[in-house]
Amino acid sequence: DAKTTQPPSMDCAEGRAANLPCNHSTISGNEYVYWYRQIHSQGPQYIIHGLKNNETNEMASLIITEDRKSSTLILPHATLRDTAVYYCIVRVASGANSKLTFGKGITLSVRP
């Protein structure tokens, strides 16, 4: 699976958009980009995933560059409850034996 690179931390003001970057320059054509987050002391939570098109759901938007070497997770109106570690994961779809590899992620701090 392709390796991902995320800055260690960032912050944003409550109510503003939080744009979390991820580099995955060695991504292959059949690898998906997944985002999870982990709020302090809780289990990770799935947010969104995509292959090459931009995706949006009730939690966030995922913007993938045309060359697919990087992506950005957007939380449109960050709240204090969005303070968490966000993990960008790239992996091949491999059916029942598929596994996730978590790096250190990016710590997002939302300030009042």
Next chain:
Amino acid sequence: NAGVTQTPKFQVLKTGQSMTLQCAQDMNHNSMYWYRQDPGMGLRLIYYSASEGTTDKGEVPNGYNVSRLNKREFSLRLESAAPSQTSVYFCASRVEDRAWYQETQYFGPGTRLLVL
């Protein structure tokens, strides 16, 4: 739906003691996973089970055993606990979808283990 449940929430062991961490899911998922998370680190996969009756090693399996008791339950056993196994343990199950390639895992609340 309770989702993924784990017991116990907290446990303190002495070196050499054994214990079993329990995990259950009520979402009818085939695949289940055990991860550990050390301070300041991401999650590392210990073992996983793609279906009832099958188990496979992950990244850090040494010192652990697992049992996929049935489709709902996946337990993790420490036969002789060591201080290096002090960690937070998360169980997860994977959603089954018409699009089989979807890698969406649902995680339990974790078990915090301290080995003295």
